[in-house]
Amino acid sequence: MSTLTTAHRPSGAAPRRPYRPSGLTWTVLRLHRTALYAWGAALLIVAAGLIWMHAIGPGARAATGDCGPSGVFSSDCGFTKETAAERIHTYGLDLASACVTYLLYPVAVWAGAALTGREMESGTARLAWTQSVTPARWLAARLAVPAVPLTAGTALAVLLGNWTRRAGNGDLSGGWFNTNVFVSTGPAAVAYALAGLALGALAGLVLRRALPAAAAALAAAYVLHSVLDAFRMSLWPAEKVTGQAALHIPHGALVLERGATPSADGRSGIWAAYQPESHFWPLQLVESGLLLAVAGLATAAAFALLRRRHG
Template identity: 60%
Template sequence: MSTPIGHRPSGLTWAVLRLHRTALVLWGAALVAAAATLTWMYVIGPDARAALGPCGSRGTGLPACADLRAIDADETYRAGIGLVATGLTYLMFPVAAWAGAALIGRELETGTARLAWTRSAGPVRWLAAKLAVPAGLLTAGTTAAVLLTVWARRDGDPALVGAWYDTDVWFSTGPVAVAYALAGLALGALAGLALRRALPAAGAALAAASALFLVLREYRLSLWPTTTVTGPAALRLPPGALDLLHSTVLGDGTRLDNNTACVGQDTATGIRNCMRSTGVTEFWAAYHPESHFWPLQLVESGVLLAVAGLATAAAFALLRHRTP
């Protein structure tokens, strides 16, 4: 039975979804695959942790080593979590290319956009719908994938899933994943409006996204002040800390950066003996404790959202300039 004309979906939102239904289907399939993978990883998580734990011969009260090696759950777990994490890490790039080529560039190149402006909406409403619909879908889907990743990681054992500052872990467990996707969308849209051709716009969007990615990777750890300690505490940093710099001070006042002398000494006697033999009088270290995860995430997300906002504003300004 056909749907009455008056009840058929309509409007700019529906037009965007219908025109880009292939991308929508691919995005939905990717999310379903990620959800299924992460659910499986959550289920095998206890076996993966057991495979990393102590084992022994039968009768010792420990799991049999042969049985644990046969499970291989830890390798499967690492691979599954890592696959989804890598996808979230580099999501920005296909989003930017698609936004530049298919979402904006192709429609301007073929004249479809001008037809839409005259038949259903003006240029500003057209661009607003073009950005709002994928932005909403990207935000919802990426947020769900991040939450599922955190859930599947359980206690986040670094031996299984990496440290909090590892690139894939960084992207897949915090809001930066969403912020990067939105920045890629905005940069792609701006490239499409500036170049008005699909392939050049895709290339320009990828170049802009790559530049942003590399700059933030270079300066990420500078977005929040480090913690500094001196004395014996510099030799024993807290668990999970990201060690950035170790320095030592010699008896004549000379400071040697990136010097790990005496690191690993566990006793006061060992530290004194090491200091006496090396001529070191003081230790100094700079690091990010694990508690800096959220400040760093939020500052980087803020930078990315600012870039997305500026690119979006530039896109609207360019559109107004080029249309009556």
């Protein structure tokens, strides 16, 4: 059989080899496959947990009841009727929300330490630049390749989290204005991840050493997260009411300020400023825009630095 096969092969033809992916994209995936596997495993765990919590959500809702008129949470409701299903649903959502909210930090550290810092420190980047790969193309691949699974995976986690949250009692899973709930239920989660990626990559190019770059990226992520967390409710004009309306703030709103002002007849007038739940999307879009602007500026700075150092 081998003789016949050899006889029918054209003379001088090289043996066929199975197709193997190649190119800069495949190189990035191969070099950072451990991080890709870890991200995929974490996403599968979070997705499986959220799907399971969605299944037990109706049981948690039935156990807690309406919790007062119009779904207003009372101090007695959650504690007197708490069940295992309700505890799992609430704590599970809290854990999933925290994982999505603080994804910024591990992404920034990984990008600073492994994505650019380690390759600059070890000389792998310079070696790539001698293989017909320009520095700009090298950096573009290192930003674009991880950005795709980060965006897709984070968006999936956000959608599954919202789906699961609607299956349970919303009053028991945290107000929309709580940091973990706010970030993990909208596009800001994706924007935080991309900002962490860009800041980490910039730190790696600036410091050119893995550990210092990881520390600098972590510090930058902390500052960014803290500043936006402190000023989040100032990113969109608050509603201001006076008189009796100040004593009857809509359910689900976050009261920012409340006070009294003296009037001409000596009586005090009551006023309040609050963010209603209807401002969730304006606040989400403004914060996401700021984060994407930070990501864009960090990316532009990284390309400019690379161009100035290496032409």
